[in-house]
Amino acid sequence: MKFSLSIILLGGVYVSYRSDFSLKEANDEANQESLSANFMSWFVKSIALGLGGLFALSMFNSLDRADAAEKNNVDLPTGPINNHRWMGWENPVLDDKDGWNDWDKLLNPNNLPVWFDNFNKIPNTKPKHHWVMVIDTRKCVGCQACVIACKSENNVPLGVFRTVVQVMETGSMESSPNGMVVTDDGNYEPNVKKFMLPRLCNHCDEPPCVEACPVKATFKRQDGIVLVDYEKCIGCGTCIQACPYNMRFFNPVTKTADKCTLCVHRIDAGLEPACVTSCVGRARIFGDLNDPKSEVSRLISQYPTARLKMSQGTEPQVFYIDLNGNLEGNTSMDKVFMEYTYTIGFNTTAYKKLGGEVELPKIEEHKNPFKEFEK
Amino acid sequence: MLGGQFLETAIWGLPIVIYPFLSGLMAGAFVIDSLAHLFGFKQFEPVAKLAATSSFAMVLIAALAPLVDSLQPAKAPLELYFRDHFPYSPLSVFIIIWTLYVILMFFEMYFDYRVENIKKSKLSGIRGSIARFLTFGNNNISKDSLLKDKKALFIISAIGVPLAFAFHGYIGFVFGAIKARALWTSSVMMLMFITSAIVSGAALVTLLYIIGYSYYSKKNVVNIETLNALGIFMIFAISFDLFLDFIDKLYSFRAYTEADVFHGWTLVYNAGGVLFFNYFVVQILLGLIIPLILLIFKPVRTSKLMMVLISILIQVGVFAMRFNTVIGGQLLPKISQGTIIPEFPWLGFDGILSSIGLICLSIVIFFILGWLFGWEDSNKSSLENQTNSVDN
Numbered sequence: 001m002k003f004s005l006s007i008i009l010l011g012g013v014y015v016s017y018r019s020d021f022s023l024k025e026a027n028d029e030a031n032q033e034s035l036s037a038n039f040m041s042w043f044v045k046s047i048a049l050g051l052g053g054l055f056a057l058s059m060f061n062s063l064d065r066a067d068a069a070e071k072n073n074v075d076l077p078t079g080p081i082n083n084h085r086w087m088g089w090e091n092p093v094l095d096d097k098d099g100w101n102d103w104d105k106l107l108n109p110n111n112l113p114v115w116f117d118n119f120n121k122i123p124n125t126k127p128k129h130h131w132v133m134v135i136d137t138r139k140c141v142g143c144q145a146c147v148i149a150c151k152s153e154n155n156v157p158l159g160v161f162r163t164v165v166q167v168m169e170t171g172s173m174e175s176s177p178n179g180m181v182v183t184d185d186g187n188y189e190p191n192v193k194k195f196m197l198p199r200l201c202n203h204c205d206e207p208p209c210v211e212a213c214p215v216k217a218t219f220k221r222q223d224g225i226v227l228v229d230y231e232k233c234i235g236c237g238t239c240i241q242a243c244p245y246n247m248r249f250f251n252p253v254t255k256t257a258d259k260c261t262l263c264v265h266r267i268d269a270g271l272e273p274a275c276v277t278s279c280v281g282r283a284r285i286f287g288d289l290n291d292p293k294s295e296v297s298r299l300i301s302q303y304p305t306a307r308l309k310m311s312q313g314t315e316p317q318v319f320y321i322d323l324n325g326n327l328e329g330n331t332s333m334d335k336v337f338m339e340y341t342y343t344i345g346f347n348t349t350a351y352k353k354l355g356g357e358v359e360l361p362k363i364e365e366h367k368n369p370f371k372e373f374e375k
Numbered sequence: 376m377l378g379g380q381f382l383e384t385a386i387w388g389l390p391i392v393i394y395p396f397l398s399g400l401m402a403g404a405f406v407i408d409s410l411a412h413l414f415g416f417k418q419f420e421p422v423a424k425l426a427a428t429s430s431f432a433m434v435l436i437a438a439l440a441p442l443v444d445s446l447q448p449a450k451a452p453l454e455l456y457f458r459d460h461f462p463y464s465p466l467s468v469f470i471i472i473w474t475l476y477v478i479l480m481f482f483e484m485y486f487d488y489r490v491e492n493i494k495k496s497k498l499s500g501i502r503g504s505i506a507r508f509l510t511f512g513n514n515n516i517s518k519d520s521l522l523k524d525k526k527a528l529f530i531i532s533a534i535g536v537p538l539a540f541a542f543h544g545y546i547g548f549v550f551g552a553i554k555a556r557a558l559w560t561s562s563v564m565m566l567m568f569i570t571s572a573i574v575s576g577a578a579l580v581t582l583l584y585i586i587g588y589s590y591y592s593k594k595n596v597v598n599i600e601t602l603n604a605l606g607i608f609m610i611f612a613i614s615f616d617l618f619l620d621f622i623d624k625l626y627s628f629r630a631y632t633e634a635d636v637f638h639g640w641t642l643v644y645n646a647g648g649v650l651f652f653n654y655f656v657v658q659i660l661l662g663l664i665i666p667l668i669l670l671i672f673k674p675v676r677t678s679k680l681m682m683v684l685i686s687i688l689i690q691v692g693v694f695a696m697r698f699n700t701v702i703g704g705q706l707l708p709k710i711s712q713g714t715i716i717p718e719f720p721w722l723g724f725d726g727i728l729s730s731i732g733l734i735c736l737s738i739v740i741f742f743i744l745g746w747l748f749g750w751e752d753s754n755k756s757s758l759e760n761q762t763n764s765v766d767n
Contacts, residue, residue, distance in 0.1 A: 116463075117462065164382065166710075212464055213460055214465075214467035214470070216458045217458075232450075232458065233447070233450075234447045234448070234454050235446025237386045237445070238464070238465075238549075240386050241386070241556060241705075244709060246382065246383055246708075246710045250386065255446040255447055312554060
């Protein structure tokens with residue numbers, strides 16, 4: 001179909017080109033010295049040719065891709081040895097075959113209404129659900145299981161995270177005669193406390209990232225989930241700048257902005273997000289705020305909760321029980337990140353000050369890691 | 376950039392620094408152009424055409440810079456034009472203003488160089504045929520038509536000055552509207568961008584004027600009055616820019632602003648900060664204060680060498696301002712500690728080479744446009760001769 005269309009188009013362009021030639025000859029015969037008119041016709045012709053050629057090229061390109069996909073369906077062998085791209089220690093190569101390109105089906109299967117602005121009108125439409133998350137920081141032990149679960153569930157590439165758990169230490173070393181830490185200046189005793197702060201996309205009710213997108217690639221669904229349409233995103237990075245929680249990032253594989261989807265594919269299938277199911281202490285609780293009997297509603301009504309950076313006016317929808325407000329900001333002086341977590345940010349000066357060497361681990365692309373085993 | 380992203384990185388790299396720099400040159404050059412056409416300053420008439428050509432060259436490349444930095448530039452034109460998020464997103468309004476400005480510049484160039492194109496259309500070869508095309512069949516150079524040209528240029532400048540301000544002001548708004556970045560979100564940001572744009576545009580026109588008319592012009596020489604007027608114009612622009620920088624600094628003290636802004640200034644711009652030298656020495660001292668002090672003296676304003684030096688200093692200072700704003704604003708982390716260490720690779724889409732390439736491309740396009748349309752002021756006497764000869 002596309003092939004024949006492009007042939008017809010090319011033919012049309014060629015015929016118009018020829019007809020212009022005949023016009024020019026007629027002009028010459030009539031001795032009309034309208035050189036500028038001739039030049040104009042040349043100009044129009046060249047533009048028409050260029051546009052036609054571009055269109056035809058794009059047609060052929062899509063044709064090739066379709067052919068390749070058909071071939072892949074028939075020929076490409078599967079299994080760990082042959083399909084080495086999915087073994088986990090290198091970034092997966094996403095293509096049509098993996099089902100990751102049906103974004104319409106994946107992101108919004110029930111065709112819920114979506115909003116790009118005027119989010120205060122969403123409650124007027126009486127949404128069936130309003131998904132929120134409650135994080136009980138008293139129960140978080142900093143095991144990072146949710147981070148791993150998220151990465152394996154959503155195929156998040158190496159080096160980036162959709163959720164992180166910041167492990168922080170507050171307090172200081174105090175000098176005491178019988179302290180365990182012995183230095184030249186005397187003995188010291190640690191008077192410190194650990195605090196874990198799980199972070200994820202807050203799925204704000206007034207998301208600044210959605211309003212900043214120039215191409216309407218990111219949107220808020222009726223049930224409160226903020227999503228990115230990876231087919232429309234141009235990767236300009238404005239939404240990443242606009243997120244006050246730094247929970248958006250560039251996906252190095254899809255080359256678009258990426259973020260937590262609250263495991264939208266699991267929610268639409270009636271399951272809980274991967275980080276919630278994997279939490280060992282049930283620190284993450286997921287549910288529907290519109291249902292007064294749900295666990296999240298009862299928790300929020302029973303316990304005092306706090307949300308991150310309320311001063312930004314974004315109405316975040318992740319509620320924290322027992323949140324240490326001193327630790328949510330970037331410039332609070334009384335927090336120290338634990339060195340062994342990635343959340344310290346390897347490319348910051350703080351890491352250098354703590355004695356860390358700034359050597360970014362390099363991700364090498366192994367084309368076929370099983371090559372040596374095959375022989 | 377994509378390789379080393381962990382928790383936080385400076386995700387807008389050097390092309391986004393080039394983007395306000397080039398569009399600032401464009402807006403400033405158009406202001407100089409409008410001083411002659413709209414406000415009727417006779418001293419600026421010799422540089423009006425030069426300013427128009429350089430403005431047109433810069434506007435074509437200015438929109439390329441954010442596309443270079445975006446990860447999917449092939450998708451961008453289609454998505455930006457047909458899925459526009461009009462009321463809220465600064466970048467999407469920018470693309471509308473850019474399109475309007477390019478259309479306006481086509482008209483500006485047509486009326487500016489109509490007479491010269493008619494002159495050139497008598498030549499043979501490709502140059503003649505291009506000039507013939509650019510006249511669009513209008514070969515009239517009677518005095519009435521020249522007056523009509525003047526009137527058209529007046530109207531175009533009257534539309535163009537607000538549009539040029541909107542163009543560059545919107546780039547300030549792209550940064551000023553991001554409330555998550557404490558060092559960007561500011562109501563003065565828009566005004567600071569416009570003012571420094573005018574400063575840099577005047578400096579660019581001065582530089583091109585002196586070099587072009589001294590070495591590459593066959594019929595024109597550098598007019599001292601024009602040079603003096605450009606110098607005086609720069610004094611006012613630099614003073615206003617310094618005033619805005621003072622306001623910005625004033626609102627960075629702990630007593631007058633919120634914690635994030637204060638800590639950001641402490642970590643990035645103030646003494647001991649990462650960009651202290653770049654901000655206070657290069658941007659403020661070298662880029663603004665020293666040129667201002669030098670320009671006060673009339674012998675300096677009328678000296679070609681000193682004006683070239685001052686223009687170069689101002690260009691360096693304004694580039695440092697763009698760098699400090701774009702990169703410096705991203706050095707303050709949102710959730711982690713310390714300051715972020717930015718990476719500037721040599722190769723890659725956001726590398727140093729591609730940024731140099733963007734600037735070089737704008738210069739190349741300026742040369743191409745200068746060849747196509749022209750850049751020199753056609754002398755009035757020669758213009759009159761031309762009209763006479765055609766009438767005869």
